[in-house]
Amino acid sequence: MQHADSDQLALIALGEPLADDAAELTAHLERCDVCRREIDTLRQTVTLARETVEYRGEVRPPEAVWDRISSELGLTSAPGVGSSRDAEVSGDAPRLSGPDAPGDGPMVRGSAATGSDAEGAVADGTRPDDALDPAMAGSTVSALRGTGAHRASGRRWGKAVAGLVAAVLIGVVGTLVAVRPWQDGVVRPVAASVASLGPVPGGPGGVSGRAVVVQGPDGPKLDISASGLPLQRGYYEVWVFDGKVKMVAVGVLGANSKAVLALPPTLDLRTYHVVDISLEQYDGNQTHSETSVLRGTLTS
Amino acid sequence: MSGQIRRLSDEELALAERFRGGDETVLREVYDRYGGLVHRVGLSCLSSHHEAEDVTQATFVAAWRGRESFDPGRGTLAGWLLGIARRQVVDRLRVIHRDHGIAAAVRQSGPGYSDEPVPERVVDRLVLLDELRQLTAEQRRVVELAFFDDLTHVQIAGVTGLPLGTVKSHLRRGLARLRTRWEVDGAARGFGSAGVDRAW
Numbered sequence: 001m002q003h004a005d006s007d008q009l010a011l012i013a014l015g016e017p018l019a020d021d022a023a024e025l026t027a028h029l030e031r032c033d034v035c036r037r038e039i040d041t042l043r044q045t046v047t048l049a050r051e052t053v054e055y056r057g058e059v060r061p062p063e064a065v066w067d068r069i070s071s072e073l074g075l076t077s078a079p080g081v082g083s084s085r086d087a088e089v090s091g092d093a094p095r096l097s098g099p100d101a102p103g104d105g106p107m108v109r110g111s112a113a114t115g116s117d118a119e120g121a122v123a124d125g126t127r128p129d130d131a132l133d134p135a136m137a138g139s140t141v142s143a144l145r146g147t148g149a150h151r152a153s154g155r156r157w158g159k160a161v162a163g164l165v166a167a168v169l170i171g172v173v174g175t176l177v178a179v180r181p182w183q184d185g186v187v188r189p190v191a192a193s194v195a196s197l198g199p200v201p202g203g204p205g206g207v208s209g210r211a212v213v214v215q216g217p218d219g220p221k222l223d224i225s226a227s228g229l230p231l232q233r234g235y236y237e238v239w240v241f242d243g244k245v246k247m248v249a250v251g252v253l254g255a256n257s258k259a260v261l262a263l264p265p266t267l268d269l270r271t272y273h274v275v276d277i278s279l280e281q282y283d284g285n286q287t288h289s290e291t292s293v294l295r296g297t298l299t300s
Numbered sequence: 301m302s303g304q305i306r307r308l309s310d311e312e313l314a315l316a317e318r319f320r321g322g323d324e325t326v327l328r329e330v331y332d333r334y335g336g337l338v339h340r341v342g343l344s345c346l347s348s349h350h351e352a353e354d355v356t357q358a359t360f361v362a363a364w365r366g367r368e369s370f371d372p373g374r375g376t377l378a379g380w381l382l383g384i385a386r387r388q389v390v391d392r393l394r395v396i397h398r399d400h401g402i403a404a405a406v407r408q409s410g411p412g413y414s415d416e417p418v419p420e421r422v423v424d425r426l427v428l429l430d431e432l433r434q435l436t437a438e439q440r441r442v443v444e445l446a447f448f449d450d451l452t453h454v455q456i457a458g459v460t461g462l463p464l465g466t467v468k469s470h471l472r473r474g475l476a477r478l479r480t481r482w483e484v485d486g487a488a489r490g491f492g493s494a495g496v497d498r499a500w
Binding site: 009010013014017041042044045046048049050051053054055058059060061062064065066068069072073075076113218219235250251260261262263264265266269278282285 | 324326327328331334335336338340343344352353356357360361364365386387390393394396397406418419420421424425426428429432446447448450453463469471472475476478479484487488
């Protein structure tokens with residue numbers, strides 16, 4: 001079979017179920033790295049684009065900022081062309097974005113045909129649970145975590161993961177090499193923390209990976225590669241975890257199950273010493289899905 | 301990938317040329333056009349309103365002083381500005397880190413800390429936001445119904461009255477444009493990469 005057509009790949013990346021007669025396509029995707037890479041990249045694009053929902057309101061810096069710019073640069077021609085827009089600023093207070101900020105929440109938008117209430121219903125009611133790989137029936141597109149919406153019962157793995165942290169860490173090999181500050185503009189893979197990642201009890205077997213903390217000119221990054229991850233609807237997200245309750249999302253695993261992700265410069269990896277990869281769905285919920293697939297620890 | 305850079309609109313090109321040429325009045329136009337986008341970077345990554353304003357100020361000041369280094373062949377003006385803003389934010393986070401110490405920073409942030417986005421991801425989102433805004437109204441509506449309302453292409457056709465083929469084509473092309481823009485201007489690749497060329 002030739003490569004899947006690009007309309008089809010776009011729909012898959014958006015999370016649409018495959019048609020009933022798509023057995024041939026499914027078989028092709030299981031074999032074809034090119035198409036899978038394409039889907040991976042498109043999925044990452046979709047994920048990022050969906051995250052722009054946080055920024056839907058208009059924001060303008062206060063006009064005083066322009067005055068300071070103009071004055072610092074000694075501009076002679078500085079009429080406030082856009083000063084009338086200044087009023088728009090007030091409604092959008094600075095904040096850390098995230099699910100705890102309901103005021104600027106998703107789906108509040110005039111052009112949409114459906115509101116936030118309808119969204120769950122649409123997703124739940126009209127999408128059969130047919131992931132790319134039918135064997136992975138656990139990956140529903142519709143679970144709206146934290147809203148009480150019910151989750152599909154077909155999940156095979158992962159749900160009990162949160163309580164199994166202690167067990168998870170057994171067998172994980174972690175090596176702390178060193179963490180040195182970046183000095184001369186060159187990325188230094190030499191200064192690194194390393195963690196071997198392994199399967200999670202109750203999760204899929206045959207998965208493995210490696211996480212390396214790299215000090216770069218822009219701060220620390222987590223260089224991650226994994227193998228054996230099942231082809232799934234949704235996306236794989238990388239977290240660092242304190243081994244108890246606190247988790248920080250650092251980004252999405254990219255094409256070929258690899259990613260280089262910036263870590264918050266203030267993050268203390270002695271506390272957040274566990275690297276975790278979870279399967280996440282496009283459900284607007286930014287908290288951990290509790291479906292971990294890979295884990296490992298950075299020892300200190 | 302540079303061959304795939306989205307063709308800039310004539311308006312964007314003209315703005316970029318005048319900007320590089322040092323026409324002072326153009327800075328205000330650039331500020332009006334991209335000030336909100338740049339301001340988002342500080343607002344999203346820093347906890348203080350004032351710090352966000354400082355980032356925006358510093359970004360436009362640095363952009364103007366370094367305007368000759370802007371190369372329209374490498375990406376868009378918006379992408380370049382966002383890259384500068386990101387580095388401003390990273391520098392400030394580093395100072396905060398030094399002033400308060402790692403432990404204090406983590407403690408203060410408490411449980412909400414996990415929601416604090418990393419600057420690179422914020423920039424990636426904003427690059428896509430900028431691109432979304434440049435889609436045609438119809439294409440944007442279709443793409444947004446898929447992204448934010450999670451409708452299937454069949455449902456979108458029902459809601460908009462557009463033929464199925466048109467909806468699919470809008471989705472494919474819209475997604476392709478966003479992807480290309482992300483590849484050109486995203487924090488890991490474009491101006492924001494600070495010379496670090498690493499694949500995701």
